Amino acid sequence: MRKLIFGFVILLGFTACTDSDPVELTNNKIEYQLFQSSDFNYSGTLEIIEMVDGRLEFNIKLLGATGNEATSFPTHLHFGNYEQPEAVIAAVLQPVNSATLSSKTVLSELSDGTKLDFEKMKTFDGHVKIHLAADGPEYQVILVSGNVGMNQTNAEGFDRSKIAVCGNSY
Numbered sequence: 001m002r003k004l005i006f007g008f009v010i011l012l013g014f015t016a017c018t019d020s021d022p023v024e025l026t027n028n029k030i031e032y033q034l035f036q037s038s039d040f041n042y043s044g045t046l047e048i049i050e051m052v053d054g055r056l057e058f059n060i061k062l063l064g065a066t067g068n069e070a071t072s073f074p075t076h077l078h079f080g081n082y083e084q085p086e087a088v089i090a091a092v093l094q095p096v097n098s099a100t101l102s103s104k105t106v107l108s109e110l111s112d113g114t115k116l117d118f119e120k121m122k123t124f125d126g127h128v129k130i131h132l133a134a135d136g137p138e139y140q141v142i143l144v145s146g147n148v149g150m151n152q153t154n155a156e157g158f159d160r161s162k163i164a165v166c167g168n169s170y
Contacts, residue, residue: 024052028118034128034144035158040064042143044101046128050118055108060096060130062144067098073143074131075103076166077110081151082127085164090126091116124149129166142166 028050036043042064049057060075072095078087090110094103110116116124126148132141142163147153 025057026050026052026118030118030121032128032146032148032152033155033158034060034062034130034146035153035155035160037129037142037145037160037163038132040132040141040143042101042130044144046146046148048118048121048148051106054117055106056116056118056121058093058103058105058107060093060103060128062096062101062130064101064143066101069097069099071098072096073098074134074139075105076129076131077107077148078127078129078166080125080127081147081153082129082145083162083164087127087164087166093128096130121149125151127151129163131166140165 026049030048032046032048034044034046042062044060044062047059047061049059051057058077074095075093076089077091077093078084079090080087088111090112091105091107093105093107096103107116127145128148129145130143132138132143145163146158
């Protein structure tokens with residue numbers, strides 16, 4: 001009988017630790033290309049999906065060499081296009097994990113207090129940069145970048161020689 005009760009308690013513990021209701025997404029999504037921006041061979045995509053509650057889910061997937069689980073690449077959404085010097089950070093996104101080459105961030109507000117929803121994202125004046133490191137000289141190494149919103153750039157229009165030094169102010 002004790003084994004039965006013990007088994008029941010363990011089973012109850014496992015079921016009590018399940019996630020709450022999954023976050024619901026709408027069918028509204030936008031995808032932006034992220035282009036190789038240094039000598040490191042990475043590229044990728046940023047997919048932005050509208051959530052039912054109006055927030056946005058930013059999903060980044062990179063292509064390139066994977067690393068270890070402990071290493072990550074800092075990721076920022078900036079105001080302005082990638083050519084703008086010292087572009088202010090609009091939002092700090094979750095770092096890209098070098099083992100999975102992916103990250104997911106849920107966002108609803110920018111660093112200046114502006115609410116960002118799906119319709120505003122389409123006309124947002126911004127870009128994304130993914131750095132090699134969080135500080136030091138490697139912070140200036142941009143692995144991938146790409147304009148988003150009204151600045152969207154295709155492969156033919158992207159020129160990595162025009163990427164400006166990244167601002168780290170908010």
